[in-house]
Amino acid sequence: MPNAASLDLLMQLRRLLGEAHVLTEGDLSAYEQDWRKRTRGKALAVVRPGSTQQVADVVKACAQVGVRIVPQGGNTGLVVGGIPDATGTQVLLSLQRMNAVRQLDADNLTITVEAGCVLQNLQQAAEQAGFLFPLSLGAEGSCTIGGNLATNAGGTQVLRYGNTRELCLGLEVVTAQGEVMHGLSGLRKDNTGYDLRNLMIGSEGTLGIITAATMKLYPMPAASLTAWVAVPSVTHAVRLLGLAHQHLGSGLTGFEMMGQFALSLVDKHYPQLRVPLWQDAPYCVLLENSDSESEAHARARFEHLLELALEDGCVSDAVVAESLGQARNLWHIRESITLAQAEEGLNIKHDISVPISAIPAFVEATNALLADAIAGVRLVNFGHLGDGNLHYNVQAPEDCDTREFLRDYEDRVNTLVYQSVKHFGGSISAEHGVGSMKIDSLPDYKDPVALALMKQIKHALDPQGLLNPGRVVR
Numbered sequence: 001m002p003n004a005a006s007l008d009l010l011m012q013l014r015r016l017l018g019e020a021h022v023l024t025e026g027d028l029s030a031y032e033q034d035w036r037k038r039t040r041g042k043a044l045a046v047v048r049p050g051s052t053q054q055v056a057d058v059v060k061a062c063a064q065v066g067v068r069i070v071p072q073g074g075n076t077g078l079v080v081g082g083i084p085d086a087t088g089t090q091v092l093l094s095l096q097r098m099n100a101v102r103q104l105d106a107d108n109l110t111i112t113v114e115a116g117c118v119l120q121n122l123q124q125a126a127e128q129a130g131f132l133f134p135l136s137l138g139a140e141g142s143c144t145i146g147g148n149l150a151t152n153a154g155g156t157q158v159l160r161y162g163n164t165r166e167l168c169l170g171l172e173v174v175t176a177q178g179e180v181m182h183g184l185s186g187l188r189k190d191n192t193g194y195d196l197r198n199l200m201i202g203s204e205g206t207l208g209i210i211t212a213a214t215m216k217l218y219p220m221p222a223a224s225l226t227a228w229v230a231v232p233s234v235t236h237a238v239r240l241l242g243l244a245h246q247h248l249g250s251g252l253t254g255f256e257m258m259g260q261f262a263l264s265l266v267d268k269h270y271p272q273l274r275v276p277l278w279q280d281a282p283y284c285v286l287l288e289n290s291d292s293e294s295e296a297h298a299r300a301r302f303e304h305l306l307e308l309a310l311e312d313g314c315v316s317d318a319v320v321a322e323s324l325g326q327a328r329n330l331w332h333i334r335e336s337i338t339l340a341q342a343e344e345g346l347n348i349k350h351d352i353s354v355p356i357s358a359i360p361a362f363v364e365a366t367n368a369l370l371a372d373a374i375a376g377v378r379l380v381n382f383g384h385l386g387d388g389n390l391h392y393n394v395q396a397p398e399d400c401d402t403r404e405f406l407r408d409y410e411d412r413v414n415t416l417v418y419q420s421v422k423h424f425g426g427s428i429s430a431e432h433g434v435g436s437m438k439i440d441s442l443p444d445y446k447d448p449v450a451l452a453l454m455k456q457i458k459h460a461l462d463p464q465g466l467l468n469p470g471r472v473v474r
Contacts, residue, residue: 005065006044006089013047013091016057021048021097031072031092034080035139038346041084043070043092050097052172052180052211059209059466060178062091068469069093071205073116073147076139078349079435081204081471082147090469095146098211101125110169110186112214115146122215131217134161134253138335146210152202154431156331159386160253160290161218163431165201170214173200176207176462186214199457204433205468207461223295224253225302226288226327229309229318230281231257234360236314237285237385241356243312244287247305251298254288255386256334261395262382265340266333273333276319285385286334337382341393346402347380348394348413354426356388363390366420370394373416374409389430392417418445434472442473 002010013022023031023046033040044067049055062069068090072082084090098114099121105111106129113122119140126133135148137155147153148164149171161167169188173181173196183197200208231237237257244252263278277284289305291298302320309315321327341347354362363381370377376397383390394413396405418428418441428445429438443451455473458465 002044002088006067009061009065009067009091010045012061013045013058016061017047017049017054021050022046023048031075031094032083034083035076036078036349039080039083040086041090042086042088043084044089046092046094048094048097052098052174055093055095055098055174055209055211056178056180058091058093059174059176063176063178063464063466066464066466067091068466069209070468071095071146071150071209073144073150074118074139074142076143077147077151077435078351078432079429079437081151081433081435081437081468085470093209095144095209095211099144102212104129104131104217105186106131108186109217110214111217112170112184112186112212113145114212115144115149115210117145119143119145119148126217127220129217130220132220133167133215133217135164135167138338145213145215149201149210149213150203150205151433152431154384154387154389156254156256156334156384157288158384158389158431159255160250165198167216168197168201168213169216171197171200171210172212173208173210176464176467180211181208184212184214202433204435204471206458206472207467209467219292221290222293223291223298224288224327225291225295225298226254226286226321226330227302227306227318228276228321228330229285229287229306229315230277231283231285231315232281232313234283234363237283238356238360239312239314240285240309241386243309243314244305247308248289248301251289251291251301252287252386253290254286255384256286257382257385257390258284258286258334258337259379259381260284261378262337262341262380263333265344265380266336269340269343270336273329273336275333276330277317281316286330334382337380338391341380341395344395346406347396348406348410350392350394350414350417350428351389351430351432352392352417352421352426352428353387353389353430354421354424356385358424358426359385359388359390362420362424362426363392365423366392366417369416369420370413373412376400388426414441421445436470439471439474 378395
């Protein structure tokens with residue numbers, strides 16, 4: 001039951017936002033439960049501001065009484081970073097109503113959108129104006145650009161265009177004191193002090209609440225071709241990546257590696273997708289080649305690369321999509337791995353990165369460690385090999401109670417994988433963030449001086465500890 005101060009706050013929030021946008025009753029699971037349905041919290045209220053000023057007003061009201069705030073976008077995160085805890089004392093601040101495209105500047109190659117704009121809507125707005133917004137990931141139909149920025153999301157085209165950080169030129173942010181930082185100019189050069197924009201990106205809502213962003217646009221490619229190839233090993237996949245860099249240059253916009261067991265799950269649970277070549281090789285690779293000249297030019301370069309790769313032996317077979325529909329189906333197979341894994345049962349997810357040169361050794365060593373630790377363990381290894389990011393997931397042995405498996409093995413598996421990542425010079429979070437799931441592990445794998453500086457920054461910008469508590473740093 002809320003105390004008197006909380007009831008007064010709720011009354012004030014209703015005055016600020018209107019009764020309909022301060023939710024305290026009914027089914028709030030869409031806001032209070034994480035996407036993987038592993039954790040459920042309880043909010044004092046779910047508030048849905050419709051403007052930056054309303055966000056600022058909410059933050060000021062909460063700050064006056066010391067009530068903590070959890071910002072949330074599309075609630076598609078994978079590290080439990082955007083839901084309230086179970087105390088019923090935190091305000092869940094949803095930015096979904098703030099979804100407008102404010103401006104598209106064709107000459108400046110920028111688009112300014114509010115934080116609640118769904119990524120797919122941003123992509124479509126850019127495409128309708130004849131431009132490309134290249135951030136692309138499996139949750140793009142429901143994730144929001146504010147959440148993408150808060151976690152510095154990656155996706156399938158990081159190889160060419162970079163993470164969300166590299167696509168952002170400016171931010172509008174509400175601070176922990178309820179002030180608004182106006183930084184949406186879209187300048188590519190602004191050398192007037194500390195880079196506050198990049199400080200906010202990837203901070204998971206712990207330093208400020210992103211309310212709008214100015215993002216880069218690119219010319220639409222004249223042609224985009226997709227190939228699906230079978231490779232004999234991870235080492236051969238890395239060799240193929242080197243050849244692709246050499247012969248496609250900046251035209252190489254996607255390079256995804258998928259293990260045989262990961263693809264077998266897609267074939268099992270979504271047989272209508274007709275996964276190619278997966279039974280013939282331990283790994284498959286999905287390549288995308290974008291060309292600014294013509295489809296004929298793109299196809300000639302692509303076919304030349306594949307001929308060289310077949311001669312080299314790093315590719316054993318290949319399929320080139322002959323239409324946009326075929327290309328979309330190949331990418332749909334790749335994006336369906338996570339869903340197929342969920343159909344198979346609860347699992348232990350990892351979002352790790354290691355230097356590309358070390359990936360073959362990492363996979364071999366970590367596979368062996370896990371096989372020795374858990375009889376019959378199944379490894380769902382796939383991800384963005386082109387930028388060194390693997391989703392190195394662990395599925396329970398067949399016919400095993402998955403909840404018991406998680407209870408008995410999750411901590412041990414995480415320790416084995418994270419120690420191996422550290423040994424090979426990597427990171428325990430490549431694109432999903434830290435959230436609350438990895439906050440206790442971070443001190444063991446993050447440089448202590450860097451972690452101390454992070455804590456000092458958090459205290460300086462949010463001395464009351466109001467913004468997204470229990471995430472990233474304590």
